[in-house]
Amino acid sequence: MTTPLVVDTTVDAPHDRLVRAKDASRSIAQLTSSDKARALESIASALEGASERILAGNALDIERGRAEGLSDALIDRLRLDAQRVSGLASAVREVATLPDPIGQVIGGHRMPNGIALEHVRVPFGVVGAIYEARPNVTVDIAALALRAGNAVVLRGGSAARESNTVLIDVMRRALTDAGIDPEAVQTVDDFGRDGAKALMQGRGFVDVLVPRGSAALIETVVTESTVPVIETGAGVVHIVLDETAPLEWARDIVVNAKVQRPSVCNAVETLLVLRQAAPQLIPVVASALQSEGVAIHGDDMVAGLVSNVIPATDDDWAAEYLGLEIAIKVVDTLDEALEHIRRYSTGHTESIITTDSRSAERFLAEVDSAVVMVNASTRFTDGAEFGFGAEVGISTQKLHSRGPMGLAELTSTKWLARGSGQTRG
Amino acid sequence: MTTPLVVDTTVDAPHDRLVRAKDASRSIAQLTSSDKARALESIASALEGASERILAGNALDIERGRAEGLSDALIDRLRLDAQRVSGLASAVREVATLPDPIGQVIGGHRMPNGIALEHVRVPFGVVGAIYEARPNVTVDIAALALRAGNAVVLRGGSAARESNTVLIDVMRRALTDAGIDPEAVQTVDDFGRDGAKALMQGRGFVDVLVPRGSAALIETVVTESTVPVIETGAGVVHIVLDETAPLEWARDIVVNAKVQRPSVCNAVETLLVLRQAAPQLIPVVASALQSEGVAIHGDDMVAGLVSNVIPATDDDWAAEYLGLEIAIKVVDTLDEALEHIRRYSTGHTESIITTDSRSAERFLAEVDSAVVMVNASTRFTDGAEFGFGAEVGISTQKLHSRGPMGLAELTSTKWLARGSGQTRG
Structure with a gap:
């Protein structure tokens, strides 16, 4: 057994994470509103309980950031302290109290032939996120995605990698504790650039990709993605x-x-x-x-x-x-x-x-x-x-969502048709 | 003057068409519902009046198609006759009677501080379409895009290029006759592959791109576009x-x-x-x-x-x-x-x-x-x-629109905020 790492990398390629997220998305989509609230409460408590571990991971990032000459502003964006960790937990609890968009009937009518047509909100399935320094985005996006019944695949900034590793581990354990499939929260951070690439090219596995960060990051994601992207853009x-x-x-x-x-x-x-x-x-x-x-x-x-x-x-x-x-x-x-x-x-x-x-x-x-x-x-x-209770980002594109995005923007829709033997004439 | 064609190509590159469409989109967006209906009526009459010219162009396509060995099924999809041209005009008149989605208020409320917030439907701006053999798509998509206040850039199949050239010319003249900027209907067909490429890469000029055709066409558009795409996919x-x-x-x-x-x-x-x-x-x-x-x-x-x-x-x-x-x-x-x-x-x-x-x-x-x-x-x-009165296509993606797409799916939204000096505390 001299090559365990090589074997691991082969078995666990970035694409496998997308497959596992997609698999998990099916059970997450069927959770009730209170199941999802319970999952988020479990995550909030776990974050509070793991405060020391999170801060230890974050300290490594800060140390490496200083050694690599990051600016004070970036170090500040990167830094967590006990109060910020507690703020993360509170934010998750707030998301848990938001009205569940899933199952909402947004339209429909009875067709002349009697078929009852219903237009309902459903989860996207798998939401991908590519973002930069701030580790709180890791928790925010995961909580919002889960609340709207989605699995999530995260790709955070390398500057925050130790913090994000701990945060994701804590969230996955919390899901397990709540009896929910932990594969609903995935990271591809450990694959570096290959992870980001798999996420951007994950057509059929990733239903939407939200880049959050600099204009350069967003430009890269828009250019390289075959997955549909929601641009959250710059503001001149x-x-x-x-x-x-x-x-x-x-x-x-x-x-x-x-x-x-x-x-x-x-x-x-x-x-x-x-x-x-x-x-x-x-x-x-x-x-x-x-x-x-x-x-x-x-x-x-x-x-x-x-x-x-x-x-x-x-x-x-x-x-x-x-x-x-x-x-x-x-x-x-x-x-x-x-x-x-x-x-x-x-x-x-x-x-x-x-x-x-x-x-x-x-x-x-x-x-x-x-x-x-x-x-x-x-x-x-x-x-x-705007009264949305939480914000996924501010879309500057015209497709799907424009302006501040709430939970509903992390959903898709489907049409349900209930008939009694109707055929088309 | 030995190189006029070269000069023309330099001056009138495919990207210029996108710029002209974008410019025109601003006046089209401000048209009233009756202005747009009048524009479509003008197009419908012009199509009827130009029936012979359209059929002559179509005959060239059919002839070339036969010489190139197109299947009978493809020749049939390509073929126009007097009845089909008249059907095109009727379809345009039907689109003209559809309720105008633009200006529809789809939400809003008064913020606690008194700002009146309104969520309204607005045109996308420029709608791009890449499609294959059937020349009727040229007219259908243009009519739908215009009804929803958009300019349109078309890229049809090369098999239908003579038919499409005539149809687009007829539509542009009809817009001029109606006092409306003809640059709202553009084609990039004459640039061949470069035209399609410019359209797919026209970020900032093309607001949404709708591919209609084979799975291979859709795959290409999704892969090569940096412009947001609505997939209208295959049905297994x-x-x-x-x-x-x-x-x-x-x-x-x-x-x-x-x-x-x-x-x-x-x-x-x-x-x-x-x-x-x-x-x-x-x-x-x-x-x-x-x-x-x-x-x-x-x-x-x-x-x-x-x-x-x-x-x-x-x-x-x-x-x-x-x-x-x-x-x-x-x-x-x-x-x-x-x-x-x-x-x-x-x-x-x-x-x-x-x-x-x-x-x-x-x-x-x-x-x-x-x-x-x-x-x-x-x-x-x-x-x-489904009662939409017209169909842009059937979306099999989850972003923006899913299932049959009506006129409203060719629109975006914006938020209007009317205040009286409010600042954020």
């Missing part, structure tokens, strides 16, 4: 101010949208101000931003109205800063603002501050983004704010 | 007969499902009969099939009950005959039937004939197909039968 988010915008709304909304949590996809990145409104609005809004530590990239007119403006380049209009920076541009007309948004928006969220109802309705109709707002902060594009 | 459709199946229902439904139109995806291909029911049901059902000219591939038990049975191989269980052939297998239990379906079904439609409600409900719950039936012919899986 715009706010437009016109000459009817109340000064306080403009200032408060822009500051909130930029500063309240600058590192997330629904934070504003570019401010477009109608020329007529610029002299009144820009100095006030810019000074409010600057007093919050926001660096301003602006065009010539902005530079003429505000001090300490960094000249904006084309790169700034396309930038997702994800930090305390903003680009400000003066435009001549609403048309020019709409054209700028068409060119640079990633289709996530845009908002206009105006009291002119014609401009408001035109903006709502013509901006082709997942969420289009009037007189509200772009930070409201969020599953919890 | 099963009917299960158990020991409680009324003899007449079993016979009538199986014969109808096989014989009424054998060349389509919702025709049954495999019959699974519970062993206990086999002696009673198989002779009657098989003889009814044989009297309709259906060849029977069967296992040993079937061969013992019926004459002229061709021994079935594994290939038969996976076969989509699309003709007057059927595979019949005897299974010991419902579990074995479900396992066989899991292995060989393409997830299109399956039906069980039974009066045992436990078996019926188990079948409905456990079969993972777009449409699952009890006591009804699989031929009912159809957009018109």
